[in-house]
Amino acid sequence: MKILVCISKTPETTAKIAFKDGNTAYDESGVQFIMNPYDEWYALVRAVELKEANGGTVTVINVGPATNDVVIRKALAIGADDAIRVDAEPTSAMFVAQQIAAQASGFDLVMTGKETIDYNGSEVGAMVAELLEVPYVSYATAIDMSGNTATVTREIEGGNEVSEVTTPLVISAAKGMAEQRIPNMRGIMMAKRKPLNVVAAAGGDNLVKVAAFALPADKAGVKMIDPDNMDELVRLLQEEAKVL
Amino acid sequence: MVLVYAESHEGKFKKAALEAVAYGNETAKVLGTECAAVVIGDANEAGTLGQYGASAVHHISSDNLAHFDSQTYAAALSGAATALGAKVVILAHNSAGKSLAGRIAVKLSAGCVTAANAVPTNDGAFKVKKNVFAGKAVADYQIDSDVKVLTLSGNSIKPEVVGADITVSPLSVDVPASKIKVISTNKQQGDTAPLPEAELVVSAGRGMKDPGNWGIIEDLANAIGATTACSRPVADIGWRPHHEHVGQTGVAIKPNLYIAAGISGAIQHLAGVNSSKCIVVINKDPEAPFFKAADYGVCADLFDVVPKLTEAIKKAKAKTIY
Numbered sequence: 248m249k250i251l252v253c254i255s256k257t258p259e260t261t262a263k264i265a266f267k268d269g270n271t272a273y274d275e276s277g278v279q280f281i282m283n284p285y286d287e288w289y290a291l292v293r294a295v296e297l298k299e300a301n302g303g304t305v306t307v308i309n310v311g312p313a314t315n316d317v318v319i320r321k322a323l324a325i326g327a328d329d330a331i332r333v334d335a336e337p338t339s340a341m342f343v344a345q346q347i348a349a350q351a352s353g354f355d356l357v358m359t360g361k362e363t364i365d366y367n368g369s370e371v372g373a374m375v376a377e378l379l380e381v382p383y384v385s386y387a388t389a390i391d392m393s394g395n396t397a398t399v400t401r402e403i404e405g406g407n408e409v410s411e412v413t414t415p416l417v418i419s420a421a422k423g424m425a426e427q428r429i430p431n432m433r434g435i436m437m438a439k440r441k442p443l444n445v446v447a448a449a450g451g452d453n454l455v456k457v458a459a460f461a462l463p464a465d466k467a468g469v470k471m472i473d474p475d476n477m478d479e480l481v482r483l484l485q486e487e488a489k490v491l
Numbered sequence: 492m493v494l495v496y497a498e499s500h501e502g503k504f505k506k507a508a509l510e511a512v513a514y515g516n517e518t519a520k521v522l523g524t525e526c527a528a529v530v531i532g533d534a535n536e537a538g539t540l541g542q543y544g545a546s547a548v549h550h551i552s553s554d555n556l557a558h559f560d561s562q563t564y565a566a567a568l569s570g571a572a573t574a575l576g577a578k579v580v581i582l583a584h585n586s587a588g589k590s591l592a593g594r595i596a597v598k599l600s601a602g603c604v605t606a607a608n609a610v611p612t613n614d615g616a617f618k619v620k621k622n623v624f625a626g627k628a629v630a631d632y633q634i635d636s637d638v639k640v641l642t643l644s645g646n647s648i649k650p651e652v653v654g655a656d657i658t659v660s661p662l663s664v665d666v667p668a669s670k671i672k673v674i675s676t677n678k679q680q681g682d683t684a685p686l687p688e689a690e691l692v693v694s695a696g697r698g699m700k701d702p703g704n705w706g707i708i709e710d711l712a713n714a715i716g717a718t719t720a721c722s723r724p725v726a727d728i729g730w731r732p733h734h735e736h737v738g739q740t741g742v743a744i745k746p747n748l749y750i751a752a753g754i755s756g757a758i759q760h761l762a763g764v765n766s767s768k769c770i771v772v773i774n775k776d777p778e779a780p781f782f783k784a785a786d787y788g789v790c791a792d793l794f795d796v797v798p799k800l801t802e803a804i805k806k807a808k809a810k811t812i813y
């Protein structure tokens with residue numbers, strides 16, 4: 248089985264959020280980037296586990312500039328066999344999905360994280376599935392393969408659903424699917440020699456753009472309540488905050 | 492025209508669907524047009540969507556839509572959008588909406604913005620806001636395509652009755668057969684709202700010391716009808732189920748009230764909860780970073796304070812019927 252895992256890079260979770268160019272672009276200066284946790288912890292690790300159990304290959308794909316190669320090498324160190332980097336700025340979800348779909352032929356299973364932790368779009372997986380005209384199971388918390396049949400558990404409001412679907416298919420991975428893996432020394436050494444193929448972008452569409460970023464208003468400040476007077480807290484929640 | 496997918500569960504329209512219709516109605520006003528709703532499956536109560544601002548309700552019925560599959564549902568909804576000439580398609584930002592939006596956007600060559608949290612503006616360009624960087628910033632997105640697809644973040648608009656029931660008209664669209672076979676659907680017991688929709692949330696973290704101590708958190712949640720949540724380490728070590736994990740790498744929520752006990756308020760935790768309308772923090776460490784993000788703080792031992800708060804709520808409830 249051939250698995251393609253889509254990985255994106257996001258600012259490290261404690262990174263400072265600031266903007267430039269008249270608040271139209273994220274200021275990346277001094278920001279450290281990581282692999283999007285949902286892509287890394289769940290999609291990639293589960294893909295590697297499926298390969299270990301059933302054979303096959305795991306390829307990772309990223310749409311982005313050469314500075315993303317560090318993140319791609321980490322994915323190779325965790326256990327992917329090879330990588331594709333589409334050499335273009337990931338300007339919108341649609342554009343990214345079009346690039347991934349253009350590289351996805353011949354893969355049985357395409358995996359993404361359930362969303363990125365920066366723009367939280369949750370769009371790319373569904374778009375890739377539609378472009379490839381294959382089934383899509385989102386927010387999967389478990390996947391097992393038997394031949395070309397996948398048994399997938401997905402989160403739904405207030406519960407979960409288990410379904411069967413044959414490849415090719417696209418899934419997005421959520422918490423529960425796998426446990427984070429820290430790459431070991433051997434993995435890191437081997438990653439240096441694994442193929443990272445840089446390809447040019449196929450055409451694509453950008454139908455949305457950020458017109459302006461803004462920072463949310465600061466909180467007014469905390470009101471401390473006497474621990475022995477919970478009646479006062481309840482009163483404030485009812486009368487001042489009006490939330491009870 | 493603005494087209495809203497009003498998702499139903501066993502024929503009932505929940506909050507997310509009503510919010511989507513109310514939002515569709517507001518969006519239609521901005522564009523100087525009407526808002527229509529489309530329903531799939533049991534449509535017995537679909538006429539009530541008129542109360543929340545739908546000026547037409549269309550019902551798609553097909554055996555191929557017996558269970559949710561983003562492929563068949565996207566075909567049905569984009570078919571409806573094309574047949575009705577919709578310029579904006581609106582979905583709830585929930586598990587169905589999120590898996591449909593990207594597909595519908597591809598089918599309609601539409602620009603897509605997910606988790607919108609304010610009514611769009613349209614002076615010269617169509618723009619809509621959403622939270623980005625896990626609530627640490629707001630982005631105003633401009634959509635340039637003729638057709639637009641939006642998903643609406645929960646608790647962003649209050650559905651109000653603005654009209655009356657209307658008649659439901661059948662709509663016929665081509666729907667392919669589903670390639671997904673559903674084996675089982677498992678719903679957790681309990682009648683509290685699922686986390687992303689909950690208006691009241693009680694959450695606890697590592698300060699609880701032991702999973703056996705959660706009774707006081709559940710008592711507090713029950714007293715106000717809240718949904719329970721937790722910090723990431725607590726879900727990681729298996730003290731609480733994964734679906735309760737809120738934060739940057741868990742569920743992002745914005746309830747009216749978020750009560751956090753024994754949670755330090757790490758930046759990744761705050762990222763998923765800082766859009767809550769009101770935050771109450773109970774922590775014994777006066778230096779806990781969470782106090783900086785709180786509206787009300789109680790600096791004390793949670794094992795002492797949480798039961799007292801539950802009692803105070805019960806007392807207030809007995810006095811006032813709210």
Ligand SMILES: Cc1cc2nc3c(=O)[nH]c(=O)nc-3n(C[C@H](O)[C@H](O)[C@H](O)COP(=O)(O)OP(=O)(O)OC[C@H]3O[C@@H](n4cnc5c(N)ncnc54)[C@H](O)[C@@H]3O)c2cc1C
Pocket residue numbers: 260284695696697698699721722723724725736737738739740741752753754755756757758759760763773774775776779791792793794
């Ligand atoms: C990439 C990444 C992503 C992450 N994503 C998330 C996420 O999505 N969600 C998330 O929650 N975390 C996330 N984290 C983890 C985060 O950094 C913190 O480690 C975590 O939130 C801490 O959980 P906690 O507050 O329960 O525990 P702690 O930080 O250990 O805090 C426990 C608190 O309880 C208080 N306490 C202890 N005993 C009592 C008592 N008797 N009474 C009152 N107070 C008491 C303590 O004073 C302390 O403040 C992420 C981390 C990384 C690196």
